[in-house]
Amino acid sequence: MAAALAFALAPACVAAQTPLDERILEIREQSRFMPDKALEQLQKLQPELTAAPSYTRAEFLSQLSATRMRLGQNDVALDTAEQVIALGKSLHDTAIIAKGMLAKTYVLFAQAEVDAAHRLAFEAEKLALTTQDYPLKIQATVTAGQTHAEQGNFPAALVKLQRAVDMARPPAGDPVSLVAALNALAKLYVQMKEYENASETLDELLNETEKLKSPGRMAIAKNTEYGLAIDSGQPKRALRALMQSLDLERKMGAERMVGITLVNLADNYLKDHDYPRAVQYAQESLRSTERTNDDSTAATARINLGQAYIGMGRVAEGKKQYELGLKRYEQENNKPDLQMALIEYGEVLERAGDLAGAISAYHRERAISNELFERRRQQAVLELQEKYEAEKKQRQIEMLSHENQVKGAEIDNRRLQQRVWWLLALVFALAAAVVGLLYRKVRHTNAQLEVKNLELKAQSTLDPLTSLYNRRHFQEFMRSLGPQNRHDDIVGALFLLDVDHFKHINDNYGHAAGDAVLKMIAENLRIALRETDMIVRWGGEEFLAFLPAIPRNGVDEIARRILTTISSQSLRYQEHDISVNVSVGFSPFPLVPGGEPLPWERAVNLVDMALYLAKAHGRNRAYGVRGFENFHLTSMEAIEQDLERAWRSGFVDLSVVLGGDPGTHPTTPTEHTNVVSIKHAAQTKGGH
Template sequence: MRHPFKLTLCVDNKKLSASSDTKHYSLLQIVVLGLLLFLMLSAQAESEHEASMARLDAIQAAADKSNDEGLRQLIEFKKNLPADADPKLRLETLSLLSGLYYDAGKGSLSKETVNEFTALAKKMRDQDALLLIDIFDSFEILEKSGVAEAFIHLDKLQARVLQSSSIGVQIRYRNTLASLYSISHKFDEALKQYLEMLKLSELLPKRQVQARMSTWSAIANLYLQMKDPEKALNATTEALAVSSATIAPKIFIEISISRGVALSVLKRNDEALKEYQSALKIGREENLPYTVALALFNIADQYLIKKDFKRAEMYARDAMAKSQALEDNWGIAGAKVNLGFALGGQGKIAQGAELVNQSLEFFKKSHANTDVEMILGEFSHMYEDAGMYKEALALVREQQKLSDEIFRSDRAKAVAVLQEQFDAEHRKKQIEILAKDNALKDADIQNHRLQQIVALLASLVALLAGAFIYVLYRRSKKLNEQLQEVNLQLEFHAVRDPLTGLHNRRSFIALMAARPGRVDVERREAYVNPDCMILLDIDHFKHINDTWGHAVGDVVLKEVATRLRNVVRDEDMLMRWGGEEFLIFSPKSNPEQITSLVERVLRAVGETAFTSSEISIPVTVTAGFISVPFSDVPEEICDWERALQIADMALYLGKTHGRNRAYGLSRLLVSHEEAIPTLTHDLAAAIKENMVEVIEVLGPVQEPLVA
């Protein structure tokens, strides 16, 4: 890219070198010409930069689905960047490249890329990039000097973070803080940071879905650390409600593993194993070695719970080999623990104990007290099963001591802080009450004197007092009515979408929370007349907003909601699922009527164009639908969440085949053991392999919008 000052200099040189018989331009003409050339070049440069950023976003989206493909495209993109490319574009490229190298298990290349990023940030003096580097340094300080020094380092960065306008920097800072709080067992503080990250993710200009999924995954892991598996499971449900494996398989794997751990703690071991195996399958297909190693580690752990020590040993050795290839010391230490317990379970106590002790030493040096406490408990069980009660007792005592330090002391501190706050508030209220009491006494003395003076006016005072009390009563009654109305509005908005008045996502999740008990009672009827879920998405809604404005977009959303109300049954639940997505939950539907309902929905929305003022807007929807239970598959294997993920993939299939249509799953053509692992993350592959029968419903014919 040529510098604009060079442009002006070229014009001036041409003027100075002109011969006497050459036409001379005035100074004003030269300035105008230089300005025009500068503006043309700037516009071209800006256009090229926007195109490059768009290409980088597309590569990142590809990397979400296939790390190898994203890495291949990004290496080629970096190679072809011109020498005068915008430095910020280079920083974005290096940042993404380091992460993809890491996920691909290429640790040395990832470090080299981080060093290149650091050098460029320092050369540019880019404050946000330098701030990100300083935030990352806190983990190195943690390993070398401990958590206290890491907190001090982050505290020094706080002012710079608050001054930064980058939402990404603020999210990274809070995420790092949450990690340190979690290590320090200040779980309430860690949770505050994650909840703030959820709010900040809504402000991101792009990749909001991925940010929310990652944050919910982190919250799930925090609850697991707090030994609250129910809340951890709920957090993974919130994460899966945001998106699916088809959009972000990397994050989906993390969530699946967290979900598996929560299910394992809840003694739902078969379900936990299926989550791990699903994560392993996707990790291998997407060539994500770190997630493969993590899935193998958890599968080994699950077989230890099942006391299948041979399989546990096999998976633990595989996990350790993968972690050693990645030079992942944490993964190696974790795999050693499982391998040690697997060997111990087979009677090889000395060999197993040596491996476990090596890992314990590593976790103690790394200040991972929660991991140490958990390992000590399992270690004591290994000795107990081997009849080595003295060694088992020593470990139990060490575990109890550490457990007290981790949990009870923190809880005592929290209670002390709350008690101190309560006492302070109590003292404050006592002082206020005393002051009011003194004021009342003074007023009483003064009133007594006045009564003596105005005794003759007592009747009038009583009358006025009665009127005053009556007015106060009426005002109080009115305020109570207003308060009751406000409470009703708050209650309504808690479960309703404010724009359309439909149920919202939260109300549906609450309904589904009570589903297992209802299905158990009505199991036989549930298979004869299953519930149906229809997920709809307005076609080209972004085009409507961009062309006619968001006000017209809101009119379209409300009109779609109205038309949908007119075609569903009274017992059906209609929701605005988010953005331009709607969800119809039709309980106890006859399977033969589901297709008819979908046809009515497509016609109701797409048959008649929408009108706003004098504007006529053609609107269609694309849908995916499925019954729950699906094709006699038990809900323990394919619950409503997985069914909804499949409906989402069916909707996406409709989008890729031209929109204004619906795809629904009728029945499985093979056993569910064979079909479900493929079906839950790649519907197109399941259809191609003839595993499932699919119904296509076409919408009304009309002039389509241009995307």
């Protein structure tokens, strides 16, 4: 986790001024790896603090807070951090205040008070950057960068961590600071799937760490090497790095680090489907984290244990462990890690045959994906708005400058009028010319302003990647749509699409390939549908289409057309042919259960549930809600709670459109045999 890791890797201070400072620095390094022994050493130093300088006392208290936190004594650690802040305020020393705020940040994170920890991390960075303490500046910048990464804001995180590395280089920085910053930057590159940059940073990290002659620092670097190797498809290198790290940690007696490495070993064997070995290492990690009170590592160990149990067929035990781990992720508000864990959870449950559990996991992951997507979209709009405002202010400054020049010219003209009357006509002519120029400039500026307003409006309406409408525009359009009075044979229709196995495309070919796939699907949807149909980038790898008027008996045919149009194409990307399928949920619009039309939001939700039925029942197919039966015996709430159960009980009329194999071409009208009505089958099953 970002805040905890930043503290664990916090750089050492500038060269110590007294023997007491030197001993505190030695203990600080020991605290990272063996906090129990470090606490004993710190307690022995406490009597010497009475006559120590204020900064030495602040450093001592900061290390005492960190050590208590690593031992799971968070209440005492928080109180000690508050003492550092109070000391800094009493001395009006911003460096000591920032040091205390960072110490408090890490304790708040250990207590899963993530929002408060994030806010304090950014405040501490602002304060630290006003000081002359370079190691403190680097520590605060690394913490802020990792906090951005934890929030899913990778561009901001990259800027911070690159800045921290630059600050840590000679002559201003020091070797320990540089190793800490490089380690954080390498981990970020791995998260961003930029493996080439991660590899270059790791090479420098290993080289600089070797110079420190610190087994603990080398163990940390080896764990980072593992993360890069496992994510970039180098399993042998990953296992070798883990074993080297575990050997170093056990020789040092660094129990907290042992727990983390055991988790990574469990994950490594999960990827090889060696479930018994994965269970062994996950259980060893749990025993280790119980001794160190490391709740975050324990959560990851439980997720690995749950995945191994499910892989062995012990589904109930596995789900219990998985949910315990996810609960901690939710407490930490760690959206990126929680999203990845839920994707894996859904896939594991689907392979185990627990389709209801898989659909639930997919829905939870989709909610987080939509939240992160919306946050990134809002950030893009804000950045555009800020750019526009900056340009507007610059134009205003230029206009004011011109106005001042005009005023100065007018004053000079008045003086000239008093001296030479025969130049009056010339002065008037010059003034008229200046006014004319200003008038034309104002007209030009207004035209530019109009263009910028149009650009901003387009940005708020269109998705920047696919140039399709975005979710916000669709929502505003549907709110403005009046009551839909449809004839029996003419209806509207809603189609919601999700790219099948999109994560595998990103993992195997990179995010640039994923973006190219999304663009290709957008183009294919424009081909498959009409110009009058609204096509929307709904979020992430989801698309939505709203067709305002089509024959009722043609809804299934359009679903089939979407499936075959997309699956019949392949994308050529860097010597690879990438075939793509989608799963689709659809329905006519409006839907009228019991004689009362559903609001569009509930209709989209029902189509979303049909989409996940298509996902759970094999992908590359479309599930459509045709209508409702025996509605007086049920309710809309019951149907929305479990669409599949409602269908099997005979309350919902579904149809299934099966997609073709990738690479095939659309069938002719006489070959349309892949649309299946399942209303009567559902009623028969419901009677069992």
